[in-house]
Amino acid sequence: MGTILVLGGTGMFGTALAECLRKTGTDYVLGVPTRQTLCEMQDQGHRAVLADFERPETLESALCGIEGLFLRTPLVPDIANWTVRAITAARRAGVRFIVRASGCGVEAEGSCGMTRLHGALDAAVRESGIPCCLVRSAPLMQDYATHYAPMIRDTGRIFLPMGMAATALVDARDVAEGLCRILATPEGSLGRSFMFTGPYALDNVEIAVILSEIVGRRIAYVPVDDATAEYAMVRAGMAHWTIDLQHGLNAAIRSGAATQVTPDLAAILQRQPTDFRTFANAYRQAWEPAYA
The missing domain is CATH 3.90.25.10 (UDP-galactose 4-epimerase, domain 1)
Structure with missing residues (x-):
C-alpha cells in the first residue's frame, strides 16, 4: 500500500482521520494550505506538505508519488473549481484512487442547494476516470x-x-475510523458509495x-x-x-x-456506531x- 494524501481536512475531522491512519500504520501525508499550518501539523507529529487549492502547482507537487487521495473540499464559494483542480492534479499525478467525503442525501438534482452542490461534486469525481469511493454522512454529533x-x-x-x-446523527470519530479503514484497504470499496449514520x-x-x-x-x-x-x-x-x-x-x-439509518458504518467498523x-x-x- 502506497501513501495517502489527506487533502482539505486539517480541522477536527481531518485530525481525527490522521490519528486513525497513524494508529493503523497507514502511510499518509496531510496536504495543508499555508506554511503556518504546515509547521503546526509537523509539530503535532504528522507528515505534511503544502497543498493550496488556490495554487494548482502546489496540488500537483503534493500529489507526486501518491497512491490514494482523500478529498474533502472546504465549503468556500469556489468549491466546485477547487474540487476540479484537485481531481485534475490527481489525474496528472497518476493517483490510483480517490475517496471523497460528501454530504447527507446528496444528488445532483437534490431538493436543496447543499445537496445539489455535493451531488455535482460527487459526479465530477465519478466522471474523472479515477477509481473512487464516495462516503456520505449524516450531520455530526x-x-x-x-x-x-x-x-x-x-x-x-x-x-x-x-x-x-x-436526524440520524453520527459521531465524527466513527466517520474518521470508517474512512481510515476504507483508505487502508480500498479494494473492496472502490466503485461504491456509502452513507454513514448513527x-x-x-x-x-x-x-x-x-x-x-x-x-x-x-x-x-x-x-x-x-x-x-x-x-x-x-x-x-x-x-x-x-x-x-x-x-x-x-x-x-x-x-x-x-x-434514514443505514448499516454501512456498522459493517465497516464491525461494531455498532x-x-x-x-x-x-x-x-x-x-x-x-x-x-x-
Missing part, C-alpha cells in the same frame, strides 16, 4: 459540542430551525432530554423559524451564500431527509457552565 455548545451552556436551550424532525435517529427534544440527564440541569429544545435562525447566523459572521445553503439544508432536515448518549458523556464538559 459534534455540532452540539462545538457550534451549538455556547448556546446550550449559556441559556440551557437548543434554538434550531429543525422542527420536530429526527445507530438511530433522534429529534432535538430527545437530544435535550439526554443532555439534561448528563449535565444535571434542564436543557430544553426551542424550535425557531428561518428568520430567527438567519439573524443568529448573521450575528455569528456567516457569509450570506453560506446562510442560503444552510437554510436549504435545514428545510431538508425538517422534511425528514436525514432520518456510537450512540448519542455515549457521545454526550464523552463531551459533557462542552455544556457545563464555566463556574461549575
